[in-house]
Amino acid sequence: MNDxxxxxxxxxxxxxxxxxxGMTNPEKVIGFLSIAHNWDASLIFVMGGGILTAGPFLFLLKNKETSALGNQINxxxxQKLDSKTIIGASLFGxxxxxxxxxxxxxxxxxxxLDPIAFVFLISMAAGVLAKKNIVK
Amino acid sequence: MHNFTPVSALIGGVIIGLSVVLYFYSTGRLAGISGIFENAITSTSQKASNLLFLIGLVVGPVIIYYLIMPNKPISFEITNSYLLIIPGGFLVGFGTRLGGGCTSGHGICGIGRLSVNSMIATSIFVTTGVITVFILQQLGIYL
Structure with missing residues (x-):
């Protein structure tokens, strides 16, 4: 069992x-963001399930210094809310x-294997690299 | 809300939560996908582990699509307009790294840790996402 x-x-x-x-289907995510028309609230249940499952464990483990594999926990x-978080979250949305x-x-x-998925992923990688090079 | 699927959504969310727990408990790192993605393509530290997490992220769906439910058509309905795909991908990559997280890093790990910044970040990206979809609907691009 290694890292x-x-x-x-x-x-x-x-x-x-x-x-x-169901969140691997973009149509379903658009349905969640479409509050004005035919709203699909499923994504709230995904996040809720994830938060309620992970939250208590993360709380119990939060003061540990090393993980089960012996890694340092960082x-x-x-920190204070800064403009990067606000602008970044806005652009991501x-x-x-x-x-x-x-x-x-x-x-x-x-x-x-949809070619559109590959184009999206390459564009996303370009965005990550652009941020890395523009914003220090 | 004829597409509303709360049960499968909740089960999927719990499974994602279990992955976050296993990953954090074992490696001491939070499973924020945008951060793992950035480290996999730009950083030299933990590069193999980050790449393997991303490969797993593809292998999981492959197991379901092609081994467990080979007769069920894959639900993947996406715009075919590159005028949406290319700027959309770029903004998701740029924005998540500038903002320090995505739906998993802020939305699940951050809120799970009761981080106020993550709650604010999540509220912001859901809000700008809703506004974007509303505008696209007004333009007749999305139904």
């Missing part, structure tokens, strides 16, 4: 959860609304 194996297994479980939740520090894909489902979408 690489656990990472792979965690990814597989996450991907299966995404498919079962949780994000409490616009991109999310344009297509209905956020990073997890965008990567999982490769399993469909």
């Amino acid at each position: 690489k194996f656990i990472s792979l297994i965690s990814g597989v479980i996450f991907g299966i959860g995404l498919v079962i939740s 949780l994000p520090k409490k 616009v991109g999310w609304g344009l297509v209905g894909l956020c990073p997890g489902p965008a990567i999982a979408a490769i399993a469909t």
Whole structure:
């Protein structure tokens, strides 16, 4: 049981959860963001299920210094809300609304072998690299 | 709400939560997908582990689509307009990294840890997403 194996297994479980939740279908995510017309509230249940499952464990484990595999635990520090978080979240929401894909489902979408999924993923990688080079 | 599927959504969400727990308990890292993606393509530290997580993220759906339910058509309805796909992908990549997280990092891990910043970030990206979809609907691009 090493770090690489656990990472792979965690990814597989996450991907299966995404498919079962229905969030691998962009149409369903657009339905959630479409509050004015034919709203589909399912995404709230996905996030709620994830938060209620992970939250108590993360709380219990929050003061641990090393993980089960012996890695140093570095949780994000409490910090003041800054303009980067606000602007970044705003831009992410616009991109999310344009297509209905956020990073997890965008990567999982490769399993469909739809060429559009590959174009989205390459564009997303370009955005990540642009941020890395523009904003220090 | 004829498309509303709360039971499968909740089960899927719990499975995602279990993945977050397994990953954090074992590796000490939070399963925020945009961060894992950034590290996989730009960082040298934990590169193999990050790449393997992303490969798993594809393998999971492959198992369901092609092994468990091979006769069920894959539900993947997406716009075919590259005028939406390319800017959309770019903004998701740029915005999640500038904002420090996505639906999993802020929405599930952050809110799960009761981080106020993550609650605010999640409220913001859901709001701008709703506004974007509303505008596209007014333009007749989405129904």
